[in-house]
Amino acid sequence: xxxxxxxxxxxxxxxxxxxxxxxxxxxxxxxxxxxxxxxxxxxxxxxxxxxxxxxxxxxxxxxxxxxxxxxxxxxxxxxxxxxxxxxxxxxxxxxxxxxxxxxxxxxxxxxxxxxxxxxxxxxxxxxxxxxxxxxxxxxxxxxxxxxxxxxxxxxxxxxxxxxxxxxxxxxxxxxxxxxxxxxxxxxxxxxxxxxxxxxxxxxxxxxxxxxxxxxxxxxxxxxxxxxxxxxxxxxxxxxxxxxxxxxxxxxxxxxxxxxxxxxxxxxxxxxxxxxxxxxxxxxxxxxxxxxxxxxxxxxx
Amino acid sequence: xxxxxxxxxxxxxxxxxxxxxxxxxxxxxxxxxxxxxxxxxxxxxxxxxxxxxxxxxxxxxxxxxxxxxxxxxxxxxxxxxxxxxxxxxxxxxxxxxxxxxxxxxxxxxxxxxxxxxxxxxxxxxxxxxxxxxxxxxxxxxxxxxxxxxxxxxxxxxxxxxxxxxxxxxxxxxxxxxxxxxxxxxxxxxxxxxxxxxxxxxxxxxxxxxxxxxxxxxxxxxxxxxxxxxxxxxxxxxxxxxxxxxxxxxxxxxxxxxxxxxxxxxxxxxxxxxxxxxxxxxxxxxxxxxxxxxxxxxxxx
Numbered sequence: 001x002x003x004x005x006x007x008x009x010x011x012x013x014x015x016x017x018x019x020x021x022x023x024x025x026x027x028x029x030x031x032x033x034x035x036x037x038x039x040x041x042x043x044x045x046x047x048x049x050x051x052x053x054x055x056x057x058x059x060x061x062x063x064x065x066x067x068x069x070x071x072x073x074x075x076x077x078x079x080x081x082x083x084x085x086x087x088x089x090x091x092x093x094x095x096x097x098x099x100x101x102x103x104x105x106x107x108x109x110x111x112x113x114x115x116x117x118x119x120x121x122x123x124x125x126x127x128x129x130x131x132x133x134x135x136x137x138x139x140x141x142x143x144x145x146x147x148x149x150x151x152x153x154x155x156x157x158x159x160x161x162x163x164x165x166x167x168x169x170x171x172x173x174x175x176x177x178x179x180x181x182x183x184x185x186x187x188x189x190x191x192x193x194x195x196x197x198x199x200x201x202x203x204x205x206x207x208x209x210x211x212x213x214x215x216x217x218x219x220x221x222x223x224x225x226x227x228x229x230x231x232x233x234x235x236x237x238x239x240x241x242x243x244x245x246x247x248x249x250x251x252x253x254x255x256x257x258x259x260x261x262x263x264x265x266x267x268x269x270x271x272x273x274x275x276x277x278x279x280x281x282x283x284x285x286x287x288x289x290x291x292x293x294x295x296x297x298x299x300x
Numbered sequence: 301x302x303x304x305x306x307x308x309x310x311x312x313x314x315x316x317x318x319x320x321x322x323x324x325x326x327x328x329x330x331x332x333x334x335x336x337x338x339x340x341x342x343x344x345x346x347x348x349x350x351x352x353x354x355x356x357x358x359x360x361x362x363x364x365x366x367x368x369x370x371x372x373x374x375x376x377x378x379x380x381x382x383x384x385x386x387x388x389x390x391x392x393x394x395x396x397x398x399x400x401x402x403x404x405x406x407x408x409x410x411x412x413x414x415x416x417x418x419x420x421x422x423x424x425x426x427x428x429x430x431x432x433x434x435x436x437x438x439x440x441x442x443x444x445x446x447x448x449x450x451x452x453x454x455x456x457x458x459x460x461x462x463x464x465x466x467x468x469x470x471x472x473x474x475x476x477x478x479x480x481x482x483x484x485x486x487x488x489x490x491x492x493x494x495x496x497x498x499x500x501x502x503x504x505x506x507x508x509x510x511x512x513x514x515x516x517x518x519x520x521x522x523x524x525x526x527x528x529x530x531x532x533x534x535x536x537x538x539x540x541x542x543x544x545x546x547x548x549x550x551x552x553x554x555x556x557x558x559x560x561x562x563x564x565x566x567x568x569x570x571x572x573x574x575x576x577x578x579x580x581x582x583x584x585x586x587x588x589x590x591x592x593x594x595x596x597x598x599x600x
Binding site: 024033168 | 328330333337384387413414418420424426435438446454457459460461464468
């Protein structure tokens, strides 16, 4: 069995080594915002989303170079969402992956601008001819990302719903937490898988299978996060834990209990792996299956 | 002479009538962020940027329908920048166009998300096949907008430089205020003109002429804003005036005095009009010339 943890580490090292070039610094005072963007994007993280983009692209015969730019764009978008989520007016977090959050390391105004800059940069990267020679592919990558990240059933609406539930002290139903998960986390993971399929010009049934895979690992990922919040190690996870219960937040764990939540996550992972069965066996498919297991077994 | 003020009002009415359809509301609690986006985009404004997009597109034979979506995308982007600029951590403004700013009408978290949602939506609109059948044009519109709005010599870096000068109480030089103007205001106005040229598949020399026009009216627009800040009517302008001098901000007026600033604006406008001379006389060219005059003669 491929050791996913090692594979992810190796991928992260390669990916991180290339990130620097995307953030050229200058002596101009406005360079501060680029420093803040770079600080946040290079601030560790599992690089799960870029890894998915590149692994899926490889499933269709594309190498690391051919999928690097869309992977970087997605990580920029993910980083922007973390910077804005951490702001005092939002989740008000001081630590992210064990380091000061962007507004703590810089200041609030710079953090808002750094988030805006990263969000904009994601689309600049995707729409640049350097990403793909075919404008139809660039344009589709832009559209899918904007839909996944936006305010119409995308990440921004997921964050809004999450905030609404908190500020209105609403008891969440299963339906609500599923919708929050789907919009806040699920759609970007789905995008990671779809981007690989778009780059690789996957056939419609292949693309559908990858979307099913993404849905399965997306929900399982969120459940695993909820479980980690209850029983994880703060050193390994790199953020304040037990925040959910302290805030009275409804999660998969608070709704169903630890054991049932764990069982549900296992079922989603099994479903995700089944969705891959339309592909012939091969190295990438094995990696994707092991990645699915890793998502619920990880300790960080 | 075309009455630009009337023409702009008529255009605004047509444009505003179409905006509603871009913000479908629902009963879901996360709908709040779409309400905030809609509140901000429909909150008046001269609609100068969309007017430029549509007028330029018309110069190349395209009608209102063919240029509406790129015009809406640009206005979404412009509105996002106003929402985030108004935030307490940034300019901390309570009023915008005579109405409560987004974070006053809603709350800070919702305003941050509404800005993020509008920025993302701009790229969703541009990259959608409904905007143009040719993916190369959609992709170019995305790239140009991202470059104009971003952190690498775009709007975000202009805002960063502006904040830096304020928080560090730096005396601005002519070079600095020109760079702030170019990045904060100039690049979006230039985008408005280029978008029309891209949609209309303008020849390179035509496009270059329109960029020169945009540069001229962009600087003149900023100088006129600085002049309005000193001698405008708060009722007509719809925001707190004399803020620049109260904050000790360096502007074209503080650097050169009212009369010289007025003279400079006039020179820029003359240059902008000269740049149009490569086009044969016609209705749209006359409108663009009158618009240039309007920019320095306006009282709001």
